[in-house]
Amino acid sequence: MNSTLGRAPLYLPLAVALALLALFAVLFDNGALLAPFFGDASYAANYLHELFHDGRHLLAAPCH
Amino acid sequence: MTLVYLRRGILAGLLAGLLAGLFGFAFGEPVLDEAVALEEGSHAGGEHTEEVFGRGQQKAGLFLAMGLYGAAVGCVFGLLSAYFRGRVSARSEWVRSMGLAAAIFAGAVLSPFLKYPPNPPGVGTDPETLAARTAAYLAMVALSLLALFFAWRLARQLEGFAAYARHLLVGAFVLVAWALLSAVLPDAGSAGDAPAGLVWSFRLSSLGTQAVLWVVIGCVFGVLGERAEAREGRGVSNLAAEGGSR
Numbered sequence: 001m002n003s004t005l006g007r008a009p010l011y012l013p014l015a016v017a018l019a020l021l022a023l024f025a026v027l028f029d030n031g032a033l034l035a036p037f038f039g040d041a042s043y044a045a046n047y048l049h050e051l052f053h054d055g056r057h058l059l060a061a062p063c064h
Numbered sequence: 065m066t067l068v069y070l071r072r073g074i075l076a077g078l079l080a081g082l083l084a085g086l087f088g089f090a091f092g093e094p095v096l097d098e099a100v101a102l103e104e105g106s107h108a109g110g111e112h113t114e115e116v117f118g119r120g121q122q123k124a125g126l127f128l129a130m131g132l133y134g135a136a137v138g139c140v141f142g143l144l145s146a147y148f149r150g151r152v153s154a155r156s157e158w159v160r161s162m163g164l165a166a167a168i169f170a171g172a173v174l175s176p177f178l179k180y181p182p183n184p185p186g187v188g189t190d191p192e193t194l195a196a197r198t199a200a201y202l203a204m205v206a207l208s209l210l211a212l213f214f215a216w217r218l219a220r221q222l223e224g225f226a227a228y229a230r231h232l233l234v235g236a237f238v239l240v241a242w243a244l245l246s247a248v249l250p251d252a253g254s255a256g257d258a259p260a261g262l263v264w265s266f267r268l269s270s271l272g273t274q275a276v277l278w279v280v281i282g283c284v285f286g287v288l289g290e291r292a293e294a295r296e297g298r299g300v301s302n303l304a305a306e307g308g309s310r
Binding site: 011012015016018019020022023025026027028045046047050051052053054055056057058059060061062063 | 066067070085088092093096115116117121122123125126128129130132133135136137139140143173176177180182183184185187188189194197198200201266269270273274
């Protein structure tokens with residue numbers, strides 16, 4: 001039990017954080033994630049929103 | 065073991081996402097095309113925004129979205145499986161995997177679907193209320209899952225009861241919890257004057273896509289678990305070895 005607890009900090013929070021980030025990007029992002037790279041264009045063009053648009057609808061995210 | 069489950073979950077989720085993407089492509093995209101055409105028709109004459117991705121690219125994006133989503137929920141699925149291993153009375157990897165997938169589908173998909181049914185593009189769109197609608201939807205997902213978790217805890221508390229009494233009590237708990245959530249959370253927005261047939265087809269295809277995703281995750285994760293168990297030749301005795309019920 002101790003050995004698993006000792007190893008856990010390495011990948012557990014990382015896996016959860018990555019999974020949440022992916023879920024946010026696919027379902028809810030409206031420009032914030034790419035803003036550091038594209039600045040205001042990220043919000044105006046809304047790249048991730050447009051790319052994931054169909055999946056977003058079919059996965060039941062509230063209509064935007 | 066957690067790492068093994070994590071890998072297995074991501075693999076199952078990725079595969080499930082791609083198959084769900086195929087289902088969405090076959091049954092959801094025709095409806096989406098129709099809705100988008102309708103939406104553009106209603107904008108005609110008004111401001112026309114330059115599209116970043118065309119419809120064809122968005123259909124490729126569907127597979128990307130489903131694959132990424134599948135891998136992410138598969139990751140969570142693997143971690144939850146590691147948590148529940150040794151804590152549930154299910155006899156086999158297969159039964160545990162299918163049970164977990166069914167529970168998550170009920171809590172994260174079916175329950176929010178009944179309260180906040182999804183809408184096709186251009187229906188129920190109001191940027192003003194997006195934040196509130198998103199918060200309400202996420203609350204429904206999180207609280208439904210939490211209610212199912214407590215239902216499972218309750219079932220464990222009632223282990224001394226006859227099966228029928230336990231099932232009735234836990235069933236009543238789930239129903240009351242769902243009714244309470246449904247009553248307390250804000251109402252779903254109206255679909256407006258969108259064609260009812262279009263909205264209905266879209267919602268069915270959305271539910272189907274997500275059903276495919278969770279059935280495949282449960283099946284693949286379960287089969288991979290069973291095969292690993294068979295290879296290790298440990299059979300059913302892992303419960304006792306892992307420290308058993310806590």
